[in-house]
Amino acid sequence: MSRLSQIAPEQANPQQAELFTAVKSKLGRVPNLLRALANSTAALRGYLEFSGALSNGSGLDPKQREIVALTVAQANGCEYCLAAHSTIGKMVGLSPEAIEAARRADGFDESSRAVARFAGEVVKSRGRVEDEQLDAFRAAGFNDDAVTEVVAHVALNVFTNYFNNLAETDVDFPDAAPLATEESEAAACSTACGCTA
Template sequence: MSRLPLIQPDTANRQAAELLAGVQQALGVTPNMTKAMANSPAVLKGYLGFSGALAAGVLPAHLRERLSLLVAQENGCDYCLSAHTYLGERRGKLDAGQIAAARRGEAEEPKSAAALAFAKAVLRSKGGVEDAELKTAREAGLSDEEIAEVVATVALQVFTNYFNKTADTDIDWPVVRHDH
């Protein structure tokens, strides 16, 4: 059972209800994570804004989903791992092998592999990457814009991982557990 209440659209305050209605309209569902975030409309609005901005960025959906899978696996967040396995299949068009590889920080395509390796370095160093890691990412073809978005995607996913682990958000996706 979630440790933060799951705010229902019909009982939410006006601002939270409007935000949740936007989620429902955009996704066709209102995930429990957004219902938990609706305890603070500021948190939900911030999440939706950051997520929306990155979705309009240069990183393709398949790479954003791969990065999300890596971060969820590294942080042991089963809610996010479940959500991004589902979304990775549908939004990112990833197959089971690509999803498993992303969780390990791997991809067959060299540029995606470089982005995942850089993301893992960002995550494990808490942003304190070495010059050589940045150079390797650039040499693999990542632009500075893409590098910035990889860092931002890692940061967004760390937020959602920490939020869902703290809230112990009830998983409303097909359940996937992290590897220990």
């Protein structure tokens, strides 16, 4: 159960109602994250404006934006964001394997791998990414527009991860499948092929 109020649309004040109407027109509903963020109209408005601006950016495509979100959510242990972005990731065309790879800060091809690894390094280093890692991201075909947008998406997702972790927001998306651990993967391999991995 959420530790913060999740404002019901029918109980919203005029400012909250205006923002909820905009959200509902795009998503068809108001997710619990946004209902909880509505405790501060300023926070909700800021989140919507920042995420809206980033969704119109040219540095990352929709799949790459979801890869960043999944990498960051896994790093921060945010169950709400893992569920939400696993669902959204499928909607923009990420396969279950691509979603799992992103959660492991990896990818299914050179481009997605570069995005996930760079986002993971931004989180891990708190932005103090080494020249070698920045050069590797650029070598994968990304320019400074993409570098800036990865950092912006990391920041946006850290905000929602921390908020959801604190609020314990009720998850209103299908739960994200747990990642297989190396130990369970080795056991599955041993059972399937008889090896001693």
